[in-house]
Amino acid sequence: MAQKPSIPKGTRDFSPEVMIKRNYIFDTIREVFKLYGYQPIETPAMENLSTLMGKYGEEGDRLLFKVLNSGEFLGKLNEDQKATTDANKFATFISEKGLKYDLTVPFARYVVQHQNEITFPFKRYQIQPVWRADRPQKGRYREFYQCDVDVIGSDALLNEVELVLIIDAIFRRLGIETEVKINNRKILAGIAEIIGEPDRIIDITIAIDKLDKIGLEAVNAELAEKGIQKDAIDKLQPIILLEGILKEKFPKLMEILQDSEIGMRGLEETMTIMKYLKELDLKTHWTLDLTLARGLNYYTGAIFEVKAKDAQMGSICGGGRYDDLTGIFGLPNVSGVGVSFGADRIFDVMNELDLFPESAQIGTQIMFANFGFKEAQYCLKAVTRLRQAGINAELFPDSGRMKKQMSYADSKKIRFVALVGESEMNENLITLKNMESGDQRKISIEELIKEFTY
């Protein structure tokens, strides 16, 4: 027996039925992006590892797929290199490219490389797959599509507001009820400063990010385990537990953070964004969530995360502001902000909640049965006319068994089958069969086109 074929862990094939639904998501997202004035770009699947490494935190580096060098790379190694037992270090000798991990870092690289061609602020969108060497599980894949929108070269907080508008517009169109959590890395930095652990922002935020998942005690235990001083943890408690509506939260936070310059700036930014949002007619709910941290290292200002309300799924969209990303590549003082929509998770949510509209799933609308050479010649002209009128039409390629042709139409869920034999040709009519009701009648091509196009 032939070897059973398979595909790598965490990757998937997409059947036509699935692709139609996926394209519905991509089309919707792309349409909204364009509506807000964003322009498309693409970047390679592979980047130089030097571009990717160190941008996503320790965990991110571990999850990068590395591409083996071509050629006899082993022969080029010296004895010391060959003797390396540390796999990560050894990898740097035999691999200098990696599959991209997200779209933001390649975008920053793109901006730096093309800075002379770009007019700032640059609003771009990018819909491409990314790869992560994670253990797959529900809603987590090793190859998945991100749909990024970013504005780079503008500090204005209006950009953050626009991103929330885009989030609202997209999920409104897709019919997903969402909740947008907003926070600010500067607030988190301020909190870390106030409690006397300014260098531990990441550990602190990652721990409190788990609050609603594992509870307060477990969070405190994790903080202690990470080496955060006890009095610092104690100071953190009132902040973590800060509840209530925004109007109450902000004054309290201002009091807590008053001695932290960065914290106060974060608060001001967040308040400005929310003053804008308050006046807008948004369907999505949005909140200030101090426990929102986001693991990616490069965020410096506002951070966002979107969750679907009615589904058990991780975040379906996330992002934030990054001030220094282009600086790493040699173009300082260019701040960017953007969010990324996780198409695969959005698909899973929509599938679970059965949100794909029937109208988005139209394939072939009418199929012409094939009775032989002369009939096919005649039908070929007819399908051409239908196609010119924008109707999805096909002619069955093989003449012969009607059963086979009808089952084909049936399995493709084609609603109408046109039967044109000798008598129809003589009358210049076609027999149109409705596959749902089983009814059939004779009509002219002109009438047919009219009916399909209204």
Added chain:
RNA sequence: GUGAUUGUAGCUCAGCUGGUUAGAGCACUGGAUUGUGGUUCCGGGGGUCGUGGGUUCGAGUCCCAUCAUUCACCCCA
């Protein structure tokens, strides 16, 4: 990287405390019906039971190893 779970037909699975020739549904295919599908009826093909070893008179079933899957943790879209 950690902890569980499951591997039997193309797919979803059944197969009892080990016992003759390993089953079902779906899918595919042929016919009933050579200008009519989806429903019905009859027939057909398709399996090294994930892989390797062990226990046994005998292993799909028990044991060990290994690979793969799914789920959770870490982290994330």
